[in-house]
Amino acid sequence: AQSVTQLDSHVSVSEGTPVLLRCNYSSSYSPSLFWYVQHPNKGLQLLLKYTSAATLVKGINGFEAEFKKSETSFHLTKPSAHMSDAAEYFCVVDSGNTPLVFGKGTRLSVIA
Amino acid sequence: ETGVTQTPRHLVMGMTNKKSLKCEQHLGHNAMYWYKQSAKKPLELMFVYNFKEQTENNSVPSRFSPECPNSSHLFLHLHTLQPEDSALYLCASSPGTGNTIYFGEGSWLTVV
Numbered sequence: 001a002q003s004v005t006q007l008d009s010h011v012s013v014s015e016g017t018p019v020l021l022r023c024n025y026s027s028s029y030s031p032s033l034f035w036y037v038q039h040p041n042k043g044l045q046l047l048l049k050y051t052s053a054a055t056l057v058k059g060i061n062g063f064e065a066e067f068k069k070s071e072t073s074f075h076l077t078k079p080s081a082h083m084s085d086a087a088e089y090f091c092v093v094d095s096g097n098t099p100l101v102f103g104k105g106t107r108l109s110v111i112a
Numbered sequence: 113e114t115g116v117t118q119t120p121r122h123l124v125m126g127m128t129n130k131k132s133l134k135c136e137q138h139l140g141h142n143a144m145y146w147y148k149q150s151a152k153k154p155l156e157l158m159f160v161y162n163f164k165e166q167t168e169n170n171s172v173p174s175r176f177s178p179e180c181p182n183s184s185h186l187f188l189h190l191h192t193l194q195p196e197d198s199a200l201y202l203c204a205s206s207p208g209t210g211n212t213i214y215f216g217e218g219s220w221l222t223v224v
Binding site (some may be wrong): 034036041042043044045046049090094096100101102103104105 | 114116118129153154155157160168170202204210212213214215216218220
């Protein structure tokens with residue numbers, strides 16, 4: 001069985017400070033992992049994905065995530081938050097033979 | 113523009129109405145999906161089609177009826193819905209099942 005836990009339902013940061021959104025996963029197989037972002041009244045947009053190549057994955061808009069097998073984590077980071085980063089972020093795990101499993105989401109607020 | 117187009121973007125319907133949501137993808141993908149996103153709930157997979165054949169029905173009530181006439185189009189027919197069916201319905205596509213999924217912007221449904 002596979003599962004995803006997003007450890008924070010809401011994260012608030014000041015503009016220009018680092019962002020850390022935490023995600024832990026559980027999977028019986030070597031998974032693919034994704035981060036999606038959803039801005040208000042929009043669909044989900046792919047930020048980045050890990051598919052067993054480099055463990056540090058770079059995505060769009062300056063985001064990156066590091067796959068740590070020993071910690072079963074795939075945390076999303078960004079060095080400096082922008083106001084436009086305010087959105088809902090979803091961590092997703094795919095073990096290949098079952099439908100994608102989505103986390104419950106983390107709402108990121110950016111304070112000016 | 114994600115390559116996955118959903119219409120209408122907003123729909124209000126009575127409980128006795130019949131309406132349909134439409135999804136079209138311009139990405140040449142073979143798999144298409146319907147997801148339901150309700151407030152304060154994880155994203156729920158409803159249906160999966162692969163090469164026009166339904167491969168997943170996630171215990172969805174029969175008042176939701178999907179139709180996939182070809183690999184580029186997916187419909188969700190709605191009949192005698194309940195107020196608790198009010199949600200954002202997201203269509204998505206992928207090259208095949210198990211690949212990265214690309215979402216449309218969603219159709220906001222309100223059942224009154």
